[in-house]
Amino acid sequence: MSSIYFIALPLLFGFATPIFAKFGKNGIAYSSVLLQASLFLLSIQLFVTMDKSIIEVIAIAPPLGIALILDNVSIFFVMLFTFLVLMGSLYYLKLREKNPYQNEAKFFILINMLLASAIGLVLSSDIFNIYVFFEIAGISAYILSAYRKTPKALEAGLKYLITGAIASIFLVFAIALIYLHLGTLNLALISQGFTALESDIKLLISLFLLIGFGLKVEIFPLNFWVTDIYEGSDAFTDAFFSAVVVKAYLFVFFHIVYLFLPHKEFTLFLLYLGAVSMLIAEIVALRQTNLKRLFAYSSLGQVGLLFVAFSMQEAVSITAGLYILLAHSLAKMVIFLSLASLFEKYKKEDISLFKEMNSPFLRNIIIISMLSLLGIPLLAGFVGKFLLLKSIAFSGLFVLLGLLVLASLIESVYYFKIIGFMFSKEERGEKFSLSTLQRAVLLTLTLGIILIGIAPFLISDFIATASSVMIDVRSYQNLLLGAN
Amino acid sequence: MNIKRDISTTTLSSFTLSAFFVLTVLSILLQNIPQKLFSAGDSLLKLNSDQGVANAVTTVVVYFRGFDTLGEIAVLFIASFGIGLMLTSQTHGDKNKVKSNFMLQLGARLLFPIIILFGVYVMTFGHLSVGGGFQGGVIIASAVLLMFVSSNHFHLSHRVVEVLETFAGISYVMIGLIGLIVVDSFLGNFLPHNISQLGLLLSGGIVPIIYIIIGIKVGSEMSLIVQNMLQRSDND
Amino acid sequence: MIEGILEYLNQTEVIKTIVILGSMGLFFVGLFGLLSQRHIIKVFISIGIMEIAVFILFIGLSFQKGLTAPMLGDAHTSFVQMNDPIPHAMILTAIVIGMAVLALGISFAIEYYKLTGKNRLDQMNEMKH
Amino acid sequence: MILFDLFLILLIAYSVGFLYYGLYRNITARFQRRFGPPITQSFYDSIKFFSKEDSTSHGWMFYLGPIIMMTGAITTLFFIPFFYDRADFRGLSDYGNLFVVLYLLVVGPLGNALGVGVSGNPFAVMGVTRGLSRLFAMELPFYIAVIALISINQSADIATIASNQHETINAIAYPLLFIPALFAFIGMMGQSPFDVVGAPVEVYSGPAAEFSGKFLALLMSQGAIFSFAKLVLMVNLFLGGASGFMELLLKTFLLFLFVIAFGSLYGRFKTPQSIDFLLKVPTVIAIVGLILATWS
């Protein structure tokens, strides 16, 4: 089997939507879910059968052409993304009965395009190809966030689009400079030639890459737009933004950092940028009352944490980063999906929603997710957090350690404020129960959180390999160039 | 001149900031003007003749970097239906519209097939000379635009466009997948492509086919965008 | 005199300098517009200008004096002494993408204006908490 | 043997206690330029009360109060040796030490408080409150002094502390410990200026009014025994102890005399005043004394 299916099939599905739409109202929905399920199974099958990295050549072998590289770390992301998108789609199957999107076919196309582009970002080994997927992901996300066509949603879409456009200008600028000075677009060749460049040009390229990707990965001075987007968009789409899109950008960004710019100074800068990002986001979140915005801040904080983890450039910290990423994706998926149902039911997005909420099931899984985000032991978040703190301490960055711990403490303030609301003794609203399918989806995700927390050794081998592959620039270069 | 009155603070600060930024970038760029070096493009040029395509840019666009183009088509596709999503909610009405001149309508109708023909030509000969699917597609869309501008009764059959669009999109991916099966590479050139056929219309294997598909796709998407925007702007 | 100037201008270095100066000038215009203008359409125009500036820079700098377009023709029967085709292809792709994004943006702006009557960036404050 | 010893101790304490009480009444009377009752009057009173009926009862806890007080007083007495160098009249002091005694000193007041509390008499409770409030203020300087002594002697055994003073008595060797301890002791003896607890006028209807008959007698008897026990303790700690009855009686009497003389000279503090005073002057002195005495 080939990794190209992860991209080609969703695209095909997208182009072929009018045909599927002929099968009635549910045809498109079920076929979309079927597609995602088969992609997920495919990824599992690839994972099981894969004994070494698979390089998928498109048209012409690298370094001249584009190749998709499926190694231990990208299969992790592929599995994660397909799984999350599948879960989200399954959830939507029921959500649409109450609150459907207008012109649903387009909605499913967007979700699939998002999936394809996220996977493309992760797999691609060509920087211009990455730019193309960057744009596909971007444009799908813009439309998704404006989909409801309310003033808020449109504002969010516009803001997202404008910042995205600026990001892509800087990214193209960086790619142009890279091509002009190195004559190649292949990541491996660039990484070989990059160190030999003039320092000024290196600076310019890294600055433009930082701005281009930084705007998308939501790092501190460049994340001014994020919260508005989350607030304006539907909670359901926020789930994808937070759990899938950002993660794909993040992986690409750090993949590029490892390949091009493994300077100690630069990564140290990123390290503190991440810590500051986390701290600021958590502090701002303290006073937030809009739930979507609140969890957007929380996402920003977690991205800061991930930034710290990946900037450490050690196998252990990357392992930690992957654990955190996994835990965060699962938890945010649970939270935003639940919020989507809750908003629809109680017609409010305020934090006091949780006082009114009357659904023990949702309460419990949201609490578990939030505790996992806080890094409570026996839940998924702890493993990563502990490994990260450990590797920070081993590097002697104790100030950073303090900053992160402080940020975590502040984070716990508003999480527990919310949990406190859930236990409030005020009068509850109507009893609210989800359909079986939705429960099953949320339960699956939550069980994932608990399982990883209790038995991290189930996946620890895999993740450790993934992280060592991710940081191993040399073997990536060999893989990509050796195929020639 | 009173600076404070004539130039707002915003303007001044924006000017300073952008000037400073651009000047810094400029100075770096001027100090490091790139020298010609052996690039991937040169290697591709060498490989180009194997594909039997006269226009190297076309080979690069459609074949060597065909995957990018597929993505690009996807972007266009998404943007097009995004615009459709945004702008079709209003019914298009032409109440206040001034009826256009008969001569204008007639001229436009006369020009329309010619432009379309030109577009098809550009599309079809993309692998041989200057031109290609994108250019051809846009030319076709411009013909549609002309019709829209000249006549307020012109309406693009949504059904036809949709069929074209769907057909183009599906066949693009399908060709890629067939390549995967036949020559074990997505978008692989599985049709005969011989250097001896260089310059013929039927040369270059899948390259012209894909470029035509791209042309259809771009043409229909652009026409749709034009239609959506125009219909929407009627009400403004 | 004029020939001298033309000869001077025909040097690779000088051409590239002019390209850089021109494109960065364009980039400056776009950036200034982005920073100083508040109207959404003007912002889009600024973004468009910046994009174009980058494209021009790329194409301009990847051009080599004395090489022809990468295409066989009457005079050229083999793929030698030709310009690099990749920048062309890249810019072709980037232009279409940029166009698509801007078109989408404009449709957003139109719809937003329809709904709220606002057309300026600094008026977009639905989400002030 | 030991039972006989204990019986003798109790007997002596009982009689000497009442003797001192009688003397106290006489001497105070003389201070106030009047004549007091006969010395044995209190003793007879207590005997008489034992034979009287008690009029009211507030249940069993009400009765237990005086009994606990009595028990506390007697137990305290038993754990204080009369003489530092004699095998007899040591009571149970070999089985306990100064810490035990310090805590046993509090048992009485607590029993009192319980018994009084159950009577439901608000004035009685007021007295208890005052007593307990004063208690901790009073104990602080005393404890500091005692801690210093234990630390100096490296022993919490009373007899050892007493016997270690054969050269200089602690009162002279460590005046800064003795003075605060004396202040506290005045309070413990219920003398002015710290006698607001048992103040007969303000709290006329306090404990004494609720208890009658044999319980009043019990209270009086335990008062006498307890006073004597405290005197002996003080003598042992600061005045060099005693090796014979005469010495013991002399020293305790002198101390007693001093206390009542002091009490007669000064007016009465209000509760907060006395707490304030005790926590300031004697405590500070005691801390200074503690530091000076144990500085090494």
Next chain:
Amino acid sequence: MRIINTLLAFLSLALLLSFWQDNFSFYVDLALLGLHGVVVGVKTSALSNVFALLIGFSWLMVSIASFASKKNTHSTLFLWLPILSLALFLIVYTVDYLLFFVGWEVMSIVSYFILAPTLTPKALLKYILFAMASALALLMGIVILYSGAETLLYIDANHGFTLLSQQMKMILVLLMLFAFFVKIGAIGFHYWLVDSYAQADDLFTTYLSAVLSKMGIYGLIIFLTQVVDIYSLDWKILAYTIAIIGVTTSVIATFKAIKEDELKRLLAYSSIAQLGYIVTILAIAGGMGGVLYHALIHTLVKLLLFINIASIIALTNRSKLSQLGGLIYRTPHSFVLLLIGIIVLAGMPPLAGFASKYLVYTSLLDAKMLLILSAVMFASVSGFLYVYKLIYGIYLGHPTHKSLESVDEVSKWYLIPQYIIALLLVIIGAFPALIVPTLNTVLVQLHVAPIPFETSTILESPLGAYNGFVVMSAFAVIFVLVLFFVWRVKSKAKNVKNRFDIAYCGEEPTSATPLHYGYGMGQELQRVGFIAIIWKQSSASFYNALTLMLFSLSTRLRKVYTGNLASNFNWLIIFAIFLLCWGLE
């Protein structure tokens, strides 16, 4: 649910006792997680057995008491209690800091869920924030320690600790102390404790006070003896600081307790004060015996007192001293049990409380910490006030409401555990050295000097011994003799039928006359300077200011996310220019 819970508690206690002497250990290598060479595991040891005994016993007692209420009112509690106890067992049995942390966090979170239904939102938030702060400080400390030792086992931690720089050592010590002091509720960090204790489910308060606070002590013992080696000369200043913190905690908490009107708040402060003594002597080499002894006694007595109070609250639905009173003849069993409890709490001789106080005092004397000892004794004596206030306010004086005059004795399910505990306290009082051999095994394990031991009746100390049996029997015999004497003396008192039959200024009070005075006792101390200061000052103002600061910071930083793109692009370019200039440097 209750039955299962009780069975589990009983089972764990039985298991514990039957395998008391056996050594059991279980280790796991964490190389799988990227923690190479890190081994975690559990192992039985004397110290952990002692603390596990406390946990198991308290769990059983609380479970038994839970049968009192007819309805299953504590259902959440008994769902969580086994998990909580499991976490606590994990804390005491683990041999490494990773599992310790896991247990610690689970303990905090599970307690949170137990507390959540009953606490006010503010108190709940306070509780969890302090718990989280404690856990995070602990985590940070563990990680720092780990970076030195490269292993998380306690036994290697000391070596790793010595490898750290002096500055890091100090930070580590401060972090760990913070973590444990928060749990103990040392002064300044007790902000959360009192509210949580007061508002928690009555039975859970028992568990909180008896067991959860001991976990802080356990953590301190492990950290200070195994890791830091607090008794070495290098850490003399730290030891003094800890002692001073401990004694300050005791003094302040004692006076705070005196002022309290609410039963559970009063006992909460009392808990803080008692733990203060433990912290004080934890800092001195000879004090470990006292620490363990006092921890044990305090656990027992707090179980007794809180169960007693829970029973009273359940009986009367009142939880304030000013609303209770005069229950002595309605609930005589409870009264006697509370009396035993407060005698132990006050540390009065015949009962077990004196033994632990004795060890506290003598170890302080032995360490020549005389001023601290004075303060400890001062706090201890001041404690009489609140102790008396407690028993007076509930049982003595006058009932403040008609309903109090017609209640019956509390449920036997409340009385059974109390009697068991009271019996234990009496036995330990008579045989104070009975548990010394057990404690000595712990002391040997911790490499400190054991308590001298000859017979179970004599509690030895460097400054002299006392014979608990003689003291108790003397007291008992004299008591019986006096009782007998008084009983024999002829009298025929008539019991007052009317409780207003008291000598009240010569007047006959009526039910309108306020007679229940004692609940307010101690208020006059207001006029004593330093006590007034203690009462007026509260850490609340500090934490409020902190919150306010944080929130205003939050408001300011919110401006980053105004969503005004126009200005944000300016910032973006400024950021870019800054990076450019920085990079060009």
